[in-house]
Amino acid sequence: MTSAISTQALTKQYGSLTALDAFDLEVSQGSIFGLLGPNGAGKTTLIRILTTLMRPTSGTAFVEGLDTAAHSQEIRRLIGVVPQENSLDRYLTARENLELHARLHGMPGADSRKRIDELLELFGLSGRQKDFPDTFSGGMQRRLVVARALIHQPRILFLDEPTTGLDPQSRHAVWDYVKSISGSMTIFLTTHYLEEADQLCERIAIMDHGRLITLGSVAELKERLTGGALYEVEFGGAAEAFAATLGELSCIRNLTLNGNKATIELEHWECLSAMVAALAGNEIRRISLKERTLEEVFISLTGKGVRE
Numbered sequence: 345m346t347s348a349i350s351t352q353a354l355t356k357q358y359g360s361l362t363a364l365d366a367f368d369l370e371v372s373q374g375s376i377f378g379l380l381g382p383n384g385a386g387k388t389t390l391i392r393i394l395t396t397l398m399r400p401t402s403g404t405a406f407v408e409g410l411d412t413a414a415h416s417q418e419i420r421r422l423i424g425v426v427p428q429e430n431s432l433d434r435y436l437t438a439r440e441n442l443e444l445h446a447r448l449h450g451m452p453g454a455d456s457r458k459r460i461d462e463l464l465e466l467f468g469l470s471g472r473q474k475d476f477p478d479t480f481s482g483g484m485q486r487r488l489v490v491a492r493a494l495i496h497q498p499r500i501l502f503l504d505e506p507t508t509g510l511d512p513q514s515r516h517a518v519w520d521y522v523k524s525i526s527g528s529m530t531i532f533l534t535t536h537y538l539e540e541a542d543q544l545c546e547r548i549a550i551m552d553h554g555r556l557i558t559l560g561s562v563a564e565l566k567e568r569l570t571g572g573a574l575y576e577v578e579f580g581g582a583a584e585a586f587a588a589t590l591g592e593l594s595c596i597r598n599l600t601l602n603g604n605k606a607t608i609e610l611e612h613w614e615c616l617s618a619m620v621a622a623l624a625g626n627e628i629r630r631i632s633l634k635e636r637t638l639e640e641v642f643i644s645l646t647g648k649g650v651r652e
C-alpha cells in the first residue's frame with residue numbers, strides 16, 4: 345500500500361542552519377500520526393515541505409505517492425491544511441469563509457452547499473454560520489478552520505499545533521472533532537502538548553535538531569523508555585522499615601522512600617511476585633502500578649521539556 349507520507353533524507357538548510365537533517369519518515373494511510381518536538385525542532389519546516397509551500401534543499405518527499413517537487417497542484421487537491429494561525433477572512437461570515445474555500449477548490453455549487461451544511465453541523469457551528477469569525481471564541485474559530493480544511497474531502501489533513509492557545513475545554517472539544525473525523529483520512533499533526541499526542545495519536549515521531557529521534561505507538565515509546573515496571577507500595581507504617589527487605593531483592597532497579605510510601609522500579613514485571621513474597625506478613629495498604637507519562641519519554645529523549 346502507498347504510504348500517505350514518505351520522506352527520504354529530506355534536508356532543509358536556511359543559510360548555515362540545518363532545519364531538517366536527512367529526515368526519513370513513513371506514515372501509513374488512515375492513521376492519526378503525531379509529530380512532537382521542542383521549539384525549533386523543524387516541525388513547521390517539514391509541514392511546509394509536505395504541503396508544497398517550500399522546497400527542500402535536498403532529499404525527497406512523497407505525499408500519497410506523489411513527489412512534492414513535481415506534483416504540487418495534484419497534492420494540494422489531496423490535502424487539507426490547518427496552519428498555526430487561523431487565517432480566516434474576517435470580512436466574510438463563517439459560511440462565506442467555507443464557500444470561498446469550496447470555490448477555490450472548484451466544487452460545484454450544489455455539492456458545496458451540501459458539504460458546508462454537513463460540516464457546520466458536525467463542528468457545532470450551524471447556529472453561528474451567518475456570524476463573522478471575530479465574534480467567535482478561539483475554540484470556535486479553530487473548529488471553523490478545521491471545517492474549512494475538510495471541504496474538499498482531503499485524503500490527508502495536516503494540523504499544525506491545532507489547539508495552541510485554547511483553553512482546556514475548547515482543546516477537548518477540538519480533540520473530539522478530530523477523533524470523529526479520523527478513520528476516513530490520514531491525520532498528521534504537530535503539537536507541543538504531549539497529552540494531545542497521547543490522546544489522539546496512534547503513532548508518534550519525536551524529532552529534535554531536524555532529526556528523527558524515535559518513532560512508535562505511545563505504548564511502545566513508554567516501554568522503550570522504561571523497560572522496567574514502576575510500582576508504588578503504601579505501607580501501614582514508615583516505608584524506611586522495609587528498605588532493607590526490599591534492598592535484598594536483586595531485581596529492584598531503583599527504590600525511593602517517602603513517608604509510608606515506597607516507589608519501586610523493577611527490572612521486569614516478573615519480579616513483582618518476588619517483591620510481594622518478600623513483603624508478606626507486613627501491613628500493605630496499596631500496591632499500584634505507576635503509568636509513565638509521555639512527558640517523561642520526551643524529556644528522557646530530548647533532554648528538555650516541550651516548551652523549552
Ligand SMILES: Nc1ncnc2c1ncn2[C@@H]1O[C@H](COP(=O)(O)OP(=O)(O)OP(=O)(O)O)[C@@H](O)[C@H]1O
Binds near residue numbers: 386388389390
Ligand atoms: N525562514 C526561515 N529562515 C531562517 N531560519 C528559519 C526559517 N524558518 C525556520 N527557521 C529556523 O529553522 C529551525 C526550525 O524551525 P521550525 O519553525 O521548522 O521549527 P518548529 O519545530 O516548527 O518550531 P516551533 O515549535 O517553535 O514552531 C529553527 O531554528 C528556526 O529558527
